[in-house]
Amino acid sequence: MKNKRLFLASLALILSVLLIGGTTAQAKSKTVTKTVTFGQLTNKNTQRLAAIRQAAREQILKQTKSKGGQVTAVYKVKLPKNMAKKATLTATGLQMNLLANSFKVKQITIPYTQLKGKVLNRYLPKANRTTTVKTNKMVALTFDDGPDPTLTPRLLKTLKTYKVHATFFEVGQSVSRYPKISRAVLAGGNELGNHSWNHPNFSAIGTAQTVSQITRTNRAIFQATGTLPQYVRPPYGNITAAEGRAIEQPIIRWSVDSRDWSYLNTAKDINEVMKDTRGGDIVLMHDIHAQSVAAVPTIIKRLKAKGYKLVTVSQLLNYQALPGLQYFGAKDYRTAGK
Template identity: 85%
Template sequence: MRHIKWGLVVGLVILTLVSLGGGVTAIAKGTDKTVTFGQLTAKNPKRLAAIRQAARQQILKQAKAKKGNQITAVYQVKLPTHMTKKATLTPDGLQMNLLANHFKLKKITIPYSQLKGKVVNRYLPKANRTKSVKTTKMVALTFDDGPDPKLTPRLLKTLKKYHVHATFFEVGQSVARYPKISRAVLAGGNELGNHSWNHPNFNSIGTAKTVSQVTRTNRAIYQATGTLPQYVRPPYGNITAAEGRAIEQPVVRWSVDSRDWAYLNTRKDINEVMKDTHGGDIVLMHDIHAQSVAAAPTIIKRLKAKGYKLVTVSELLNYHALPGLQYFGAHDYRTTGK
C-alpha cells in the first residue's frame, strides 16, 4: 500500500507542475499543453515576429524545399499575428497549425532550440533557456560584403587556427556565385547574415525594393546552406522604420567601425580596431579586402591577450535579438530606423 500511495503522491506533484505550465510541460514525455502566443511572448509583438521567423525556417525544412519559388512562397504563408491564437507545447517542440498554404502543410513543430530567446524562458526546456551572461569580456567580429572566393577561405582558416567564431554579412549575388564558401562559413561554426542582394542604399530605393533585396538574399543563402539567415545588416547602416517592420528580421549594426574600406592598410586597420574596441562591442570589417583579412590574426591575438572572448553576434546578444529592433552592441539597441 505504501508504494501505491507514494506513486499517487508523485503523480499528483507531476500533474500540479504540468498545470502550472513552463519547461516541465515542454519536456514531459507524452505530455502536450495548449498555450496562447500571448503567454509564450508575454504579449510582446516583437517576440511573436521572431516566432514567425522561426516558423518560416521550419516550414521550409518540413517541406524539404529547395527551389527558389518555394523559398519566396514561405513569406506568403499566413502566420499568427494575434496573441489569442493558440499553439501546443509538445516533447519535440512548439506545434503550430497552419492555414491552407503553398506547401500543403497542416502543422509544423518548431524545435525548442530554434526558439531560444524568442519564447519566455519558463515555456522552454532548461537546455534551451537563456541565462544571464557577462559581456564585459565579449566582442563580436563581423565581416561584410563577401563571400570572396580567395579572401573568405583565408579568413576562415585564421578563425579556425585561433579557435574563434565571427559573423559574416553576405551579399546575395556573391552567395549565388560562391555557395560553397557560404557553406564553409557555417561549417566552421560561424554565423551568416543578410547584407542585401547587391548593396544598394535602402533609404533611396523604398520599402518594396528593400523587401525584395532582403528576400532575394534570404533565398540565395537558403539555397546555398539550407538555412534562412536570422539577421539583416543594411548597406551603409541605412534603414527606415517601415523597412524594418516589413522585413521582420533583427537588424545588426555596429559600435566599432574599422574603416578598413577607406584605409586599405593593415596596420591602420589593426590600430583602429584596438583603439576603439571594448567589451560588448560589435566590430565592423570586410572580408573582401586583402588588408583587412591580413589584419585579422593580429587583431584576434591582441583582443584575446586582453582577455576578450570573440563570439558570434547571437552569443553577444544572448540570443535575444528580435525583429523590429536594431542592435549596435551587447546592451545598445533601439527601434529599427530610429
C-alpha cells in the same frame, strides 16, 4: 486450490502494474503537452511574435524539404499575428496549426532550439533557456560584403587557427556565385547574415524593394546552406522604421567601424580596431579586402591578450535579438530606423 490462489495473485499483480503504468503514462502525457496562447509565450510582445513567425518559416521549408526557389512563397504563408491564437507545447517543440497554404502543410512543430530567446524562458526546456551572460569581456567580429572566393577561405583558416568564431554578412549575388564558401562559413562554426542582394541604400529604394532585396538574399542563402539567416545588416547601416518592421529579422549594426574600406592598410586597420574596441562591441570589417583579412590575426591576438573572448553576434546578444530592433552592441539596441 493453491495453484488457483497463485494464479489470482499473479493476475492481480499484473493488473496493478498495468494500472500504475497507465496512470504514469497519462501523467507524463499531461506534462509534455500544454496549450498556450502566443500572448502567453511572448508576454504580448509583437517583436517576439515576429521572431516566432520567422522560425516557423524556416520550419516549413525544412519540413517540406523545400529548395531555395520556394523561399519567396514561404513569406506568403499566413502566420499568427493575433496574441489570442493558440499553439501547443509538446515534448519536442512548439506545435502550430497553419491555414491553407501553397506548401499544403497543416501543422508544424518548431524545435525548442530555434525558439531560444524568442519565447519566454518558463515555456522552454531548461536546456534552451537564456541565462545571464557577462559581456564586458566579449567582442563580436563581423565581416561584410563576401563571400570572396580567395579572401573568405583565407579568413576562415585564420579563425580556425585561433579557435574563434565570427559573423559574416553576405551579399546575395555573391552567395549565388560561391555557395560552397557560404557553406564553409557555417561549417566552421560561424554565423551567416543577410547583407542585401547587391548592396543598395535601403533608405533610397523604398520598403517594397528593400523587402525584395532581403527575400532574394534569404533565398540564395537557403539554397546554398539549407538555413535562413537570422540577421540583416543594411548596406551603409541605412534603414527606415517601415523597412525594419517589414523585414521581420533583427537588424545588426556596429559600435566599432574599422573603416578598412577607406584605408586599405593593414596597420591602420589594426590600430583603428584596437583603439576603439571595448567589451560588448560589434566590430565592422570586410572580407573582400586583402589588407583587412591580413589584419585579423594581429587583431585577434591583441584582443585575446587583453582578455577578450571573440564570439558570434548571437552569443554577444545572448540569443535575444528580435525583429524590429537594431543592435549596435551588447547593451545598445533601438527601434529599427531610429
